[in-house]
Amino acid sequence: MTQIPISEIPEEGLPLSYSEDPVELDLAVPGVRFLQAIAVDLVLVKAAPVISVTGGIKASVTCECVRCLSQFQVPLDIPVATQFRPAPAPLPPGEYQMPSEEAEDYYYQDGVVVLDDLVRQEVILAVPFSPQCRADCQGLCPQCGQDLNVGTCACAPPPDPRWAVLREYLKGK
Ligand SMILES: [Zn+2]
Numbered sequence: 001m002t003q004i005p006i007s008e009i010p011e012e013g014l015p016l017s018y019s020e021d022p023v024e025l026d027l028a029v030p031g032v033r034f035l036q037a038i039a040v041d042l043v044l045v046k047a048a049p050v051i052s053v054t055g056g057i058k059a060s061v062t063c064e065c066v067r068c069l070s071q072f073q074v075p076l077d078i079p080v081a082t083q084f085r086p087a088p089a090p091l092p093p094g095e096y097q098m099p100s101e102e103a104e105d106y107y108y109q110d111g112v113v114v115l116d117d118l119v120r121q122e123v124i125l126a127v128p129f130s131p132q133c134r135a136d137c138q139g140l141c142p143q144c145g146q147d148l149n150v151g152t153c154a155c156a157p158p159p160d161p162r163w164a165v166l167r168e169y170l171k172g173k
């Protein structure tokens, strides 16, 4: 766990470079594997009571293509520009607060910044939501499962939706 006591951040800022084991971070995203250590490169600057964090995170993940189910690597190069605020005091029972507009901010508690939360969150957000091995992936044949990037199959091709428009148009004539 990477924790930085705020008292240890000098006035000129604290540059940090380290690599983090994805397992240690408890990174779990369905359909995604983290093969390499995550490279964290950040600078922490004190601007009391806020700690600003800038820099970048690099990771490499193996995703499964949503169309053809092949595995492929996606390099993640995540710019970081955020801040840690003091955690708000717990509210008395029965009271609640509207979520703040600075929802992207992180919070620190007891004068200690825990970078793990930030790294985990930023990496999860950067993982492609519906990964495709390439923009024009042909996917698998819905009938026989043939990988259409590799070769065609004998199944009848589905009607081209572009022609459907033309057909409609001609019908109306
Ligand atoms: Zn694919």
Ligand SMILES: [Zn+2]
Pocket: 141, 142, 143, 144, 145, 146, 153, 154, 155
């Ligand atoms: Zn087929």
